[in-house]
Amino acid sequence: MPRDLYTFHGHRHFIAYFCTPNHHYxxxxxxxxxxxxxxxxxxxxxxxxxxxxxEVVLLDIKDGFAEGKALDIWETAPINLYDxxxxxxxxxxxxxxxxxxxxxxxxxPRKPGMSRDDLIATNSGIVKxxxxxxxxxxxxxxxxxxxxxxxxxxxxxxLTANKPSQKVMGMAGILDTARYRAFLAEALDCSPKDIxxxxxxxxxxxxxxxxxxxxxxxxxxxxxxEEEKLNAIVERTKKGGGEIVNLLGTSAWYxxxxxxxxxxxxxxxxxxxxFPVCAWLTGEYGINDLYLxxxxxxxxxxxxxxxxxxxxxxxxxxxAESEKAVRGVxxxxxxxxxxx
Numbered sequence: 001m002p003r004d005l006y007t008f009h010g011h012r013h014f015i016a017y018f019c020t021p022n023h024h025y026x027x028x029x030x031x032x033x034x035x036x037x038x039x040x041x042x043x044x045x046x047x048x049x050x051x052x053x054x055e056v057v058l059l060d061i062k063d064g065f066a067e068g069k070a071l072d073i074w075e076t077a078p079i080n081l082y083d084x085x086x087x088x089x090x091x092x093x094x095x096x097x098x099x100x101x102x103x104x105x106x107x108x109p110r111k112p113g114m115s116r117d118d119l120i121a122t123n124s125g126i127v128k129x130x131x132x133x134x135x136x137x138x139x140x141x142x143x144x145x146x147x148x149x150x151x152x153x154x155x156x157x158x159l160t161a162n163k164p165s166q167k168v169m170g171m172a173g174i175l176d177t178a179r180y181r182a183f184l185a186e187a188l189d190c191s192p193k194d195i196x197x198x199x200x201x202x203x204x205x206x207x208x209x210x211x212x213x214x215x216x217x218x219x220x221x222x223x224x225x226e227e228e229k230l231n232a233i234v235e236r237t238k239k240g241g242g243e244i245v246n247l248l249g250t251s252a253w254y255x256x257x258x259x260x261x262x263x264x265x266x267x268x269x270x271x272x273x274x275f276p277v278c279a280w281l282t283g284e285y286g287i288n289d290l291y292l293x294x295x296x297x298x299x300x301x302x303x304x305x306x307x308x309x310x311x312x313x314x315x316x317x318x319x320a321e322s323e324k325a326v327r328g329v330x331x332x333x334x335x336x337x338x339x340x
Contacts, residue, residue, distance in 0.1 A: 029053035029268050032096040032138070033260075034130050035105035036060035036088070038250075039146055041069045042257025043103055043264075048073055048084040052265045057096050059089045061106075066090060097137040101264045103171075104157065106130050107147035109251060116149070120332050123147055124156045131160040142267055142302045145170045145278075146260050150203040152329045154278050155291045159337070165280035166303040172203035173276025173293040174259040179240040180209055183233045188224055190216060197221075198309070199237075199276050200293050201322030207293065208318045209234045213309065263298060270300035279303050285311070287323055290330060 031053040033044045037060075044058045058073075060066035070088030077083070089095040096102070107123040110116075127147055134141060143161060145168070147153040154170030161168050176199045185192035194217040201208040211230055214221040221230065236243070244252040266273040277296045281287040284294065284306050297305040311319065 029101075030055045030057065030099045031264055031268065032057040032059060032099040032102045032134065032141075033105065034059050034096075034102065034134065035107070035147075036062070036066035036069045037105065038253030039257045039260070040103070040105040041073070042253050043105065043146075043260045044070070044086055044257075045073050045076075046258050046261035047264060048077070048086050049080050049082050050261070050265060051082050051084050052261065052268050053100070054084060056084055056086045057089060057099065058086060059091070059093070059096060061091050063090050093133040093137050096134060099134070099138040099141050101144065101267050102134050102138065102141045103144045103146060103260050103264060104130050104134075104153075105146045105260070107153065109148070116329070117332055117336075120149065120152060120329070121336060123149075123153055124333055124336065127153050127156045128160045131157045135161060135163075142167045143169070144260055144263050146256060148203075149329055151278055151291050151293075151326045152333050155280075155330050156333055158280060158291070164302075165282075166301060168280070169263075169296075169303055170203075170278025170291060170293075171256070171260045171263055172207075172278050173199050173295075174262055175256050176203065176207055176209075176237060176240065176293075177276055178255055178259060180214075180233065180237040183236055184214070184216070184221065184225070187229060187233060188216060195221075198295050200295070200309075201319055202292060202326040203278070204241075204325075205238050206318075206322035206325045207238055208315065208322055209237055210309070210315060212312070212315070266298040267300060267302060272297055272299045272304070274298075274307065277303065279306055281306070284308055285319060287319075290323065290327055292323060292326055 033040045036058045044056050047056045058066045058070045067088030070086040073086040106126050110119045143157055145154040145157050150170050150172045158168040177197045180197050181192050181195040184195050197214040199207050199209045216224055275298055276293050278291050278293050279296050281290050281292055295307040296303045
């Protein structure tokens with residue numbers, strides 16, 4: 001324990017500095033967030049304030065945008081008392097070199113009159129370009145995709161990266177479970193800290209919340225809330241993104257940004273956290289060659305294990321429905337790639 005000697009009223013005293021768990025052991029790390037919009041900037045801000053890495057690079061194509069956001073975040077360091085440096089860059093991927101983890105938030109939102117295929121064509125082009133540029137400078141980086149449509153953009157990054165699937169994943173389940181748990185905390189008038197939950201399937205209306213695997217302080221949620229209220233919360237969770245859009249006129253950013261940062265933290269600090277993540281399935285749950293939300297163990301190697309739950313018939317049917325919807329979107333990308 002480091003100590004300093006000082007003199008007070010003629011007496012010599014020692015000050016002992018207790019080492020607090022502020023994670024400086026991990027501060028050889030560099031993390032990049034591509035896309036300095038609301039989600040990307042929030043993710044960078046959470047990573048910085050939690051001191052997940054010693055440097056967070058925020059990159060965007062809009063001139064000066066990432067630099068401004070990064071500078072604004074850095075200027076909170078003396079207030080929020082952290083050491084992580086945030087660095088902004090306009091399309092300069094050389095500044096991302098040596099990143100251990102990269103979060104991709106780039107992409108356009110779906111606009112009026114734009115078909116699903118149009119959105120996939122546009123955003124897959126962006127994700128391909130970003131993935132290639134990132135890997136040119138950080139070939140070993142673990143990639144977390146947040147761009148929409150989430151499941152197929154993760155698939156796009158995987159096809160482009162040509163690296164083990166455990167190092168390419170999508171963020172959706174942590175956000176969806178956060179919404180689910182927040183709604184439950186309101187309904188039960190309890191702390192969200194005590195609620196644990198799992199969701200599976202695609203990101204959107206076909207997600208599969210699993211009340212059977214939801215607990216409050218270790219107590220099954222089904223013992224604490226009536227079935228009708230629980231079902232209403234499940235339905236609200238499925239449409240959680242749409243609820244935000246209706247209120248704000250744009251999509252959410254605080255919760256998605258924080259969710260992506262939590263995944264980065266689990267990887268950088270090798271926490272072995274159990275999270276629902278969009279992962280590449282090769283037979284798990286009877287599903288092959290598809291990115292879909294499932295519970296996994298996240299650590300320094302990325303997805304270190306896909307956890308297979310013993311689903312009942314109703315849950316299996318819901319997962320099969322979600323698989324069908326996600327596969328339909330993935331096939332659009334496959335067709336586009338075949339025609340290119």
